[in-house]
Amino acid sequence: MKWKLIFALAFAIIGISAIKNDDPLLMPRLSAYHLDADAEFIKYEVATPLFSDYAEKERLIKLPKGSTLTVTGDGLPVFPDGAILVKTFFYWRDKRDTTRGKQLIETRLLIRSAGGWQAGTYVWNKEQNEAFLTNTGQKADISWIDATGSSRIIHYRVPTSSQCATCHKSNDGIIPIGFKIRNLNIPVTRNGRSVNQLTWFAERGILHPINPSSYPTLPAWNDTAQPTEQRARAWLDVNCAHCHNESGFCSKSDFRPAYENTLSQTHIPDKKKRILSFLRSGRMPLLGTTVVHKEGLELIENYLNKK
Structure with a gap:
């Protein structure tokens, strides 16, 4: 779209700093983080997600051992250095039958270090067995079947590093977007039982016990x-x-x-x-x-x- 080209030029003119993916915190391959094998990565869900071309998202958080989130209100908590937020974007091949599997597209990381955040975007290969760090973005045509049985094609765009910096901009730095207490204060199913997600975080040791009813919930x-x-x-x-x-x-x-x-x-x-x-x-x-x-x-x- 022409308007997106205009915004791309605007990013350069007004001087928004692009996220640089040459930080030593960012591994060249996603597998280096052992997302599936590391039990310290904890799944989380949100009440209302950001719309991203109907992509599904899997979200994970990891904190250094012995550290916790600090809740100061119903917005973003205070994160310790070493915290990692992970979001993987994918499509069910057939949303009516999830046993047909996923199409993994990209995984985004936010890593807390020295009081700031470093971001990295990893694009999955065709074999679906590895994702690689990129800062230039990527385009891909994704075919999938939606819940009504209709065949869909999405001209998916993995954002560039400067585009990531735009949405996550906070003054001269970047911050997470969706990980707000009001967006997390919801019931979830864990180990076959329904539990408030903030209570679950406390049980897993990444949050001091709090009373979820003391905080609002985003519908x-x-x-x-x-x-x-x-x-x-x-x-x-x-x-x-x-x-x-x-x-x-x-x-x-x-x-x-x-x-x-x-x-x-x-x-x-x-x-x-x-x-x-x-x-x-x-x-x-x-x-x-x-x-x-x-x-x-x-x-x-x-x-x-x-x-």
Whole structure:
């Protein structure tokens, strides 16, 4: 799309620092991290995920032995140096029958070191047995069958290092996006039992015991049992607020869709037409998408048309 080329030029003009993948923390091969064999990597889930061209995601966290996350509110916790966040993007070959397996596309790492974050992107090979570090991005046509039985093709784009730095931008550094306490404060199934995820983290020793009911929960955007407004606000928070905030890429905009803001602080009603225009044209989220999130768009349309 022409608008994406324009944004690529804008990145260079305004001087956003690209993430450099020559840091010694980043191994050239993903297998060096032993993601499957290392029991210290703990699976986690989020209430509402960032939309990424309908890709599925598997998320892991690892902390150095003896260290814990520090909760200071319902946003991002404080991470110890040595923390690793992992997110693998994949498609089920047939979402109706997951026994047919996955198509692994990319795995992204965030590693905490010296008080900052280093990011690396690993692209999986055709044999699906290894992923290799890259900072130049990649394009791939992915064929899969969705839950309705329809054959789909996604012109998937692995982001470049500068694009990663854009979405994760926080002033002059980068930070995680989805690992917020309110987005983690949900029931999950572990070892055959239902448990609050924050409680599970405490049981695994990466979080001091806390009372989950003392913290809010971000609604799941597709949970129709929840009010439309709360679901829509959650979708906008996860898909837009990482750029539209005081220290993000779109800091000059007064659009502030973070879930913790009041409606008047977000300026959502004032920007209804612009929000819908961007969503309908596939320009939001800014990066990591090549198609419109139809279901998300329908939700936001239902919400905004009542404003």
